[in-house]
Amino acid sequence: MESITIDEILEITRGELLQGKTDLEITGVAIDSRIVRPGDLYIPIVGENNNGHVFIVKACENGGLVTLTQERHEAFPADMTVIFVTSTLEAMKTLAAFHRHRYEVSVIAITGSSGKTTTKDLVAAVLSQKYNTLKTQGNFNNEYGIPQTLFHLNPEHEIAVIEMGMDHTGDITKSIHEVDPEIGVITNIGLAHIETLKTQENIFLAKKEILQTLGNENIALVNGDDPFLVKLRDEAHNFKVKTFGIHGKHNLKVLDYDSHSRGLNMTVNWEGQQESYVFNYPGEHNLYNCMVAIWLGHYYHMTQMEIQKGLTAFVPSQNRMNIFYVGEMKVINDSYNANPDAMKGALDVLSTMKTDYKRSIAILGDMLEMGDHGPAAHFKTGEYARTRADVLIGVGPLGAEICRGYGSEAGLVYHVADAAAAGQCIASIMTTGDIILIKASRGMGLEKTIDYIKGEK
Known part of the structure; x- marks a missing residue:
């Protein structure tokens, strides 16, 4: 500094x-x-x-x-x-705004109900192949953490990728003026924070706060397959709207893709130009994360080869799609946080990767802050898990609804009270050739089950 x-x-x-x-x-x-x-x-x-x-x-x-x-x-x-x-x-926020505006750095702000951290990391991985890039570290994505990221800006930085989280209406507004982005990215509008905000429309309005400082030369880059975000394309704004997606017409569109145990192969169309990319993590949800990084790579005049190098260099943040091995078992630790869309995506990854393993086990815990939507959302997650996992361990009070949705007839299903009990359960049933997914809201502490899987408990 x-x-x-x-x-x-x-x-x-x-x-x-x-x-x-x-x-x-x-x-x-x-x-x-x-x-x-x-x-x-x-x-x-x-x-x-x-x-x-x-x-x-x-x-x-x-x-x-x-x-x-x-x-x-x-x-x-x-x-x-x-x-x-x-x-x-x-x-502190005033000082951070002063420091941010000392530089002619390009700033990209990213928010969304799910995928924003992975997208931030992917964007930074790509852009850093050509530019000196600063990115948000850890969970510094609120009004306390964002200034601390901005204070790390120095004259060598060319681009900053800032993640912006929110729990309530007005949270992003508290920080957006110090961030003052050139491009605002919204990954999707899901059910995260529905307990506080009550409706997805309110979540949409809260996420849209990331666009409020954009001017005539600035860009809103949004998921055009999202029914809320696609509306931005037809509204009058003092900024440009660009969309990415799989369905319909977009500025960046996935034409074809294959999700397999080793990752993704995709063919995209960027403003009339067709290109192919590979990514080391499977799942349709990762297509959307990659699309943001690919679009931004092109916006900042990067070649297909440079963008691909960044996609290959991507490493997930801690407890997010952290894949490791215990003997001949594969473990997918995605325990950092959860919402219905993220749960579905993680289960898709489990199912795709299962092709190389004998049995798939999902350890799924409560998705917090769901309010009245909680029981139904957990039941639907259980129903979806039934099509993706051979064995289910449901953790926590709402984990019982996941188990109920999964149904005992679909295979082995266990309901336990907490992370420690889940660890004891998985330790008693796991065997060579299993692939195990760990997913829940951060407050459930499901990363503790890893010690049991490793035999350290």
């Missing part, structure tokens, strides 16, 4: 100097006192469970000599420069 002076911080945040030197410069920003380094500005965030102001002394001990504060008290270290602001969170 290029340095920012104390005077600039005071001006940008409209802050008040409470104590300390003004002839300093900060070269980084941290909201976690444990990772503060010399030269960092510490920003204490007041959250639901923690108040970062408690750790100002710790931040100083770790070398942070500048801090913001929204609390006027006298417990500051004597050798620390302290700047008072009305809200440390808003000050």
